[in-house]
Amino acid sequence: MTRRPARVRVEPAGIDIAVAAGESVFAAALRSDLTWPTICYGQARCTACVLRVVDGHQNLGPLESVERGVLRQLASRRGRRPSRDTRLACRLTVTGDVTVEKKGAQPNPPGARPRAEDPERLA
Amino acid sequence: MTIQAEPRAPQRAASPAFPHAITDPSLVPVERYFDPGFARREKEKLWPHAWQMACRLDEILRPGDFTEYRINDQSILVVRESADTVKAYFNACRHRATALGNGSGTFHGGQIVCPYHGWRWNLDGSNSYVYAQRGFAPDCLAPDSLRLRECQVGIMFGMVFINMDPAAPPLATALAGIAQALAPIGFERMRVRWWRHLVLPANWKMAQEAFMEAYHIMQAHPSLSMGAADDDYDIDVLGGNFECFAGGHAHLLPSDGSVPVPGMSVADYFTQFNNALYVGTDAYATDREMFLQQSLAERDIDPNEYPKAFFEALYQYAAGAGIPLPPPATGTTGYAHIFPNMTVLPAYGNSIIYRVRPNGDDPESCLFEVWAVQIPAGSEDEPDPPVLEGPIAIEDWPQIFKEDFRNVAAQQKGVHTLGLRNLVLSGRYESMIVNNHRMIDEYLSR
Numbered sequence: 001m002t003r004r005p006a007r008v009r010v011e012p013a014g015i016d017i018a019v020a021a022g023e024s025v026f027a028a029a030l031r032s033d034l035t036w037p038t039i040c041y042g043q044a045r046c047t048a049c050v051l052r053v054v055d056g057h058q059n060l061g062p063l064e065s066v067e068r069g070v071l072r073q074l075a076s077r078r079g080r081r082p083s084r085d086t087r088l089a090c091r092l093t094v095t096g097d098v099t100v101e102k103k104g105a106q107p108n109p110p111g112a113r114p115r116a117e118d119p120e121r122l123a
Numbered sequence: 124m125t126i127q128a129e130p131r132a133p134q135r136a137a138s139p140a141f142p143h144a145i146t147d148p149s150l151v152p153v154e155r156y157f158d159p160g161f162a163r164r165e166k167e168k169l170w171p172h173a174w175q176m177a178c179r180l181d182e183i184l185r186p187g188d189f190t191e192y193r194i195n196d197q198s199i200l201v202v203r204e205s206a207d208t209v210k211a212y213f214n215a216c217r218h219r220a221t222a223l224g225n226g227s228g229t230f231h232g233g234q235i236v237c238p239y240h241g242w243r244w245n246l247d248g249s250n251s252y253v254y255a256q257r258g259f260a261p262d263c264l265a266p267d268s269l270r271l272r273e274c275q276v277g278i279m280f281g282m283v284f285i286n287m288d289p290a291a292p293p294l295a296t297a298l299a300g301i302a303q304a305l306a307p308i309g310f311e312r313m314r315v316r317w318w319r320h321l322v323l324p325a326n327w328k329m330a331q332e333a334f335m336e337a338y339h340i341m342q343a344h345p346s347l348s349m350g351a352a353d354d355d356y357d358i359d360v361l362g363g364n365f366e367c368f369a370g371g372h373a374h375l376l377p378s379d380g381s382v383p384v385p386g387m388s389v390a391d392y393f394t395q396f397n398n399a400l401y402v403g404t405d406a407y408a409t410d411r412e413m414f415l416q417q418s419l420a421e422r423d424i425d426p427n428e429y430p431k432a433f434f435e436a437l438y439q440y441a442a443g444a445g446i447p448l449p450p451p452a453t454g455t456t457g458y459a460h461i462f463p464n465m466t467v468l469p470a471y472g473n474s475i476i477y478r479v480r481p482n483g484d485d486p487e488s489c490l491f492e493v494w495a496v497q498i499p500a501g502s503e504d505e506p507d508p509p510v511l512e513g514p515i516a517i518e519d520w521p522q523i524f525k526e527d528f529r530n531v532a533a534q535q536k537g538v539h540t541l542g543l544r545n546l547v548l549s550g551r552y553e554s555m556i557v558n559n560h561r562m563i564d565e566y567l568s569r
Contacts, residue, residue: 022507030232042231045238090231 337362371462371562
């Protein structure tokens with residue numbers, strides 16, 4: 001049986017999106033007609049989709065090797081060690097409700113395509 | 124159209140149309156299995172023009188899902204464009220040739236993005252973005268020159284077939300005969316139980332030919348010949364009546380249901396055949412059929428009526444479990460070859476499926492894949508895309524596969540020996556192989 005979709009609250013826009021089992025937060029956001037920063041469109045390459053986990057850490061899906069590698073590289077670019085609060089939206093799955101912060105995540109204007117954003121404009 | 128492949132006296136005609144062409148249907152020049160020139164000819168004249176299975180439909184379930192299909196040095200992205208449409212693109216950026224996808228995955232947001240300079244395409248192949256367009260000559264930005272280059276796509280048996288040649292006739296024409304013969308099997312209802320592969324040290328044709336006849340059962344598979352030695356094992360009962368089609372395809376017609384092993388009852392042969400394949404392949408017969416056989420063992424059934432009782436129990440079980448089994452096929456056993464490189468062995472709403480490809484440009488190495496597929500209960504959710512297991516070493520396969528793979532490796536060794544000019548084929552028992560070579564040569568002579 002399929003569980004009910006989890007609710008992911010996206011701040012600061014204050015939007016709730018439903019994320020199905022196995023679905024990435026990024027895919028759910030596009031499906032829910034949000035603009036979410038990206039230039040690689042979900043290939044775990046550009047890091048523009050990176051988000052900050054605010055609440056619900058216990059409901060985060062596993063960190064797989066591709067995402068771990070990209071996050072490590074992103075952190076080192078910023079002169080830091082990786083933080084458990086930082087995840088790629090295009091690889092993050094959830095098993096329950098979570099609150100995340102992502103500047104630049106906005107409802108699409110009616111009829112608009114998802115739009116690419118400046119890769120350096122990070123969460 | 125049916126091709127009659129009758130046995131003939133061994134002889135070789137004087138002037139083949141190209142090196143190592145077949146001039147007598149019962150003789151296969153050994154060079155076809157190792158000569159680099161012959162493999163090059165296949166690479167130029169066969170693979171870029173023949174319809175071939177690129178993936179299963181259930182590998183790309185949702186819009187944006189893609190998988191990469193490779194043959195020789197070609198890479199093709201097979202992309203689910205919408206719920207009803209699939210596209211296939213040569214895997215190269217129109218800018219500077221970067222491969223746009225690798226392996227399998229999902230193009231999110233309906234965008235295929237080049238990782239190099241960020242050019243983008245919609246799932247329909249039209250370009251959606253060129254970074255800093257002002258730097259390019261206007262001709263380079265014409266929609267037609269930016270559009271991804273496509274292969275033809277056709278869907279049949281729950282599989283995606285592609286053809287790199289825009290002038291090739293459609294899939295339905297290429298598969299004429301076999302499409303109709305196999306329609307009652309219900310391949311499109313089947314889903315993957317497992318998908319495994321290995322790299323075999325043999326030519327792709329050599330490898331698949333081990334699965335294109337039943338003539339080897341008597342010697343190679345003791346678990347299937349069940350103690351019947353030499354001519355006591357009656358191959359005509361289950362491997363002597365093939366129907367061959369013009370397109371290079373063929374299938375085995377049903378027999379009269381008699382038992383190939385002397386002195387064995389219909390019930391004993393039927394159940395032991397299933398048991399042997401269950402253990403020896405982990406496919407063909409599955410837990411489902413083993414469960415049915417166990418429950419039938421407790422009933423008093425006339426041994427000659429056993430298959431009838433089995434199928435009654437099977438359909439009763441399927442109805443109760445919501446498994447949409449098609450009615451039993453009457454015009455085919457389902458054991459078939461789909462030109463140029465697929466062989467199927469279905470039974471009871473499931474099947475073994477083989478696909479064999481050259482391993483890059485090496486004429487003596489091939490990628491050998493096996494699927495075990497089965498019709499699931501109708502109410503089940505669509506499962507996640509199947510994952511390819513392996514490569515699995517020959518010695519780690521179940522017994523029957525192991526017996527076949529060992530013979531393939533031994534054959535590839537043998538074709539190099541001096542003094543052996545041809546393999547010899549039976550026009551009756553090995554006609555699927557004969558017919559496949561005939562069609563290969565039609566392509567190679569074009």
